Amino acid sequence: MRLRVPGGQIPDGALRALSTASIAYADGDVHLTSRGNLQLRGIELDECGAVPAGLADAVAAAGLLPSASHERVRNIVASPLSGLAGGLADVRPLVREFDAALCADPALAELPGRFLFGIDDGRGDIASLRCDLTAVALGDGTARIIVGGLDGPTVPLAETPGMLLRLARRFVGIRGSVWHVRQLPRAGAELGGTVPVPRPPAPTMPYGVLGDAVSVLVPLGILTPATVAALPDRDVVVTPWRGLIFPSGSNLVALRGTGLETAPDSAWQRVTACTGAPGCSLAEGDTRALARRIVAGNTIDSRIHVVGCERACGAPHSSHRLVFARSTP
Helix, strand or coil, X not given: CEECCHHHECCCCHHHHHHHHHHHHCCXXXXXXXXXXXXXXXXXXXXXXXXXXXXXXHHHHCCCCCCCCCHHHCCEEECCCCCCCCCCCCCHHHXXXXXXXXXXXXXXXXXXXXXXXXXXXCCCCCCCCCCCEEEEECCCCEEEEEECCEEEEEEEHHHHHHHHHHHHHHHHHHCCCCCCHHHCCCCCHHHCCCCECCCCCCCCCCCEEECCEEEEECHHHEECHHHHHHCCCCCCEECCCCEEEEECCCCHHHHHHCCCECCCCCHHHCEEECCCCCCCCCCCCCHHHHHHHHHHHXXXXXXXXXXXXXXXXXXCXXXXXXXXXXXXX
């Protein structure tokens, strides 16, 4: 069960409620995705092959299913430290406004489930991702719209939700069977894109205490019940780099004790993995166990993504090496 968290802004209390639901109905953990969303794995289906009603009710009660019709298209990533540390603008209110407007537009329920919106506060972190439509704050009260990989219009920052919605509606009307703006015959020029925009290099996410916030990396994107119990219950933000942001003042010693990383040179910044066996039926080996052995060896000189099959799910957008986990004979 994948749950969209627009801009990574988790509703207060929702993470703890989701952890409780995972203990009752899934593998017990809460998993972070590369789009800054949450998911549960290993759900035990009922006798009809459906998700247990109790799980769906728990997720809805936590505020994580505000729109049944638009849940699959609420794919919105935003600068996770916006309004807390750095950046040219606080885009958090824009994310909430855009999400509400997206859910209120019946036509946009027809967007493909992989279509991705981005709102960058000017630091370039979200602009480095392959979003379909991206708004990048410019610092003068305006934002530049990137259409696929093409330069788009510059609009007042406050008008970015409306512009993104208009472009998304136009995409729905012309997309045919394609999923992404870059797959259109003219790669987004149909929506007003012009010249290609160089994509910024992948950012180095800072970790530790940053002003009024704490940034932590979650190894393998797995939040155990013990980790969730140690986290604050309010103002938690999940990042597209499988990390969390929360208010300073939290007990960092206790959080590190649950496996979270704050060290800027942690090897976990360079090692990721797909779900692997036994959680994925296509995987040929235990990717997480192999990833832990790689990190323990501390000989990593490049980014590594451990996979269990050729699909290489969850691979990072930046340059990396694939390492295959194979079962032993």
